[in-house]
Amino acid sequence: MQRSCAFRLAAICLVAAAPLFAAAQSAKPAPKPDAAAKPSAIPKPRTVVTHASVTIDGQTIPYTATTGTLLIYNKKHEAIASVFYIAYTKDGVKDSSTRPITFAWNGGPGGASALVDIGGFGPRRLEWPQPGSSRGELPPYHIVNNQYSILNATDLVFIDAVGTGYSRIVGKGTPKMFYGFNEDAATFTKIIKQYLDHYNRWNSPKFLLGESYGTTRNALLANDLVRDGVYLNGVIECSSALNFEALAFGPGNDLAYVSYLPSYAATAWYHHKLNPEPATVEDVVKKAEQFAEGHYLEALYQGSALPDAQKQQVAQQLSQLTGIPAGYWIKANLRIPLSVFMARDLGTSGPQAGRYDSRFTLPELQPLFPAATDDASGSAIMGVVTAAFHQYLTQTLNYHSDRPYHQLSGTIFHDWDWKYHTPVNDLGDSVGNTTGVDVAPALSQAMNNDPGMHVMFNNGYYDMATPFFETLYAVHHMPLAAAERANIHFYYYPVGHMLYVNLKAMPALQKNIDSFIASATSLSSTN
Numbered sequence: 001m002q003r004s005c006a007f008r009l010a011a012i013c014l015v016a017a018a019p020l021f022a023a024a025q026s027a028k029p030a031p032k033p034d035a036a037a038k039p040s041a042i043p044k045p046r047t048v049v050t051h052a053s054v055t056i057d058g059q060t061i062p063y064t065a066t067t068g069t070l071l072i073y074n075k076k077h078e079a080i081a082s083v084f085y086i087a088y089t090k091d092g093v094k095d096s097s098t099r100p101i102t103f104a105w106n107g108g109p110g111g112a113s114a115l116v117d118i119g120g121f122g123p124r125r126l127e128w129p130q131p132g133s134s135r136g137e138l139p140p141y142h143i144v145n146n147q148y149s150i151l152n153a154t155d156l157v158f159i160d161a162v163g164t165g166y167s168r169i170v171g172k173g174t175p176k177m178f179y180g181f182n183e184d185a186a187t188f189t190k191i192i193k194q195y196l197d198h199y200n201r202w203n204s205p206k207f208l209l210g211e212s213y214g215t216t217r218n219a220l221l222a223n224d225l226v227r228d229g230v231y232l233n234g235v236i237e238c239s240s241a242l243n244f245e246a247l248a249f250g251p252g253n254d255l256a257y258v259s260y261l262p263s264y265a266a267t268a269w270y271h272h273k274l275n276p277e278p279a280t281v282e283d284v285v286k287k288a289e290q291f292a293e294g295h296y297l298e299a300l301y302q303g304s305a306l307p308d309a310q311k312q313q314v315a316q317q318l319s320q321l322t323g324i325p326a327g328y329w330i331k332a333n334l335r336i337p338l339s340v341f342m343a344r345d346l347g348t349s350g351p352q353a354g355r356y357d358s359r360f361t362l363p364e365l366q367p368l369f370p371a372a373t374d375d376a377s378g379s380a381i382m383g384v385v386t387a388a389f390h391q392y393l394t395q396t397l398n399y400h401s402d403r404p405y406h407q408l409s410g411t412i413f414h415d416w417d418w419k420y421h422t423p424v425n426d427l428g429d430s431v432g433n434t435t436g437v438d439v440a441p442a443l444s445q446a447m448n449n450d451p452g453m454h455v456m457f458n459n460g461y462y463d464m465a466t467p468f469f470e471t472l473y474a475v476h477h478m479p480l481a482a483a484e485r486a487n488i489h490f491y492y493y494p495v496g497h498m499l500y501v502n503l504k505a506m507p508a509l510q511k512n513i514d515s516f517i518a519s520a521t522s523l524s525s526t527n
Contacts, residue, residue, distance in 0.1 A: 071194075
């Protein structure tokens, strides 16, 4: 993929790990390289161990938290990176080979894994601010017992990508070894194998959990691991980004408009912009999905050949689903991109909906002025996780470092190699993807070579960074046999990109992931 096309997709790719960062990057010059991207002396691996307990479903679970670093090497066994991780393992397990282990991360590219740790899946969680509550965005912040942690079902290892958190390039390492689709997956393959060696977990049931670009990573990583003989019981995708073309608004590409329409409808429903108003968000989403893949797709496909009468009819239906007047849809040629929708769906003088969670809003500083407002959802939570995680590292996990912890890295995002070579191509691996990055075929290949692998997709209705309908499109176009397709599972929640921000969604999210892990583990033990 050409770099010009890659940067058109750049704001799409930086998701979840950096809710505020993507919007800021589009308006600012490329950052200068920082110290985190430069090779350094080779540090010794270190670990800090603490003990605690968490109460989940009324049961007290004692656990060990191991915070530390591992070195990874090149083919000459020269150190190239020091990788930071936080592992939570249940105490009192006699045979670790019977205990599932899940490797988890956020996305970016360029984000550390704090969000999926204290955000919602680890044994401690943040009390997140909710839509309309600006007081919750201010310190002091609170980290509490996470009764919705998935530690009751699986041990957890949260890993920071090289260049984020405390993970960094060392010795013979260079940025080109890490900052790209395939390079990133190859690095995480090394990290996981190193961890399995170090802690003797080779025979444990294994899972991957990724959020946002972390789901992109999972598709490639699963394929790499399986080819290396590391078979997986399951892959857990949260707010997935698989087919980037379905996320990229631009002339000649109508796919993104179809992918986003159900999310537009859900957002309009949440903010009471529909008349008549369907009873539930599921009702309006179902109507939007049917229209998007039917009459709307047919109309877009016709382009300028679409008759005026049909165009007017489609515009009226779009207005009923989104609350945006039909005349505006006509003016937009039936194609309203995300940036316009965010600024206009709540009214021409109203607030702007958040991209990562459209339940959140911010007033526009200057209506009709481009790039006047940061992302509402990112503004609401970024300060919370940054401050709280630093305190959690030092005061709870007792991990201290004289280096800064990088929640976000502009260097990685700027230096990322956006070229990708699909593993499923009739012209061979030497030919790159010329239409946009689509990693779903890599996940297909992993499932084909590891037929027992199950995959679950978790999506939020109000996520307008990685809309749930894109997930459906990407998965439905994966080349899979019927038996393997039966191993794919979908779940939806009344929340945005960060599924754990809405506490009301957490019981279902925890239950679904716990059940998925238990099912995928029991299947392997009985086969």
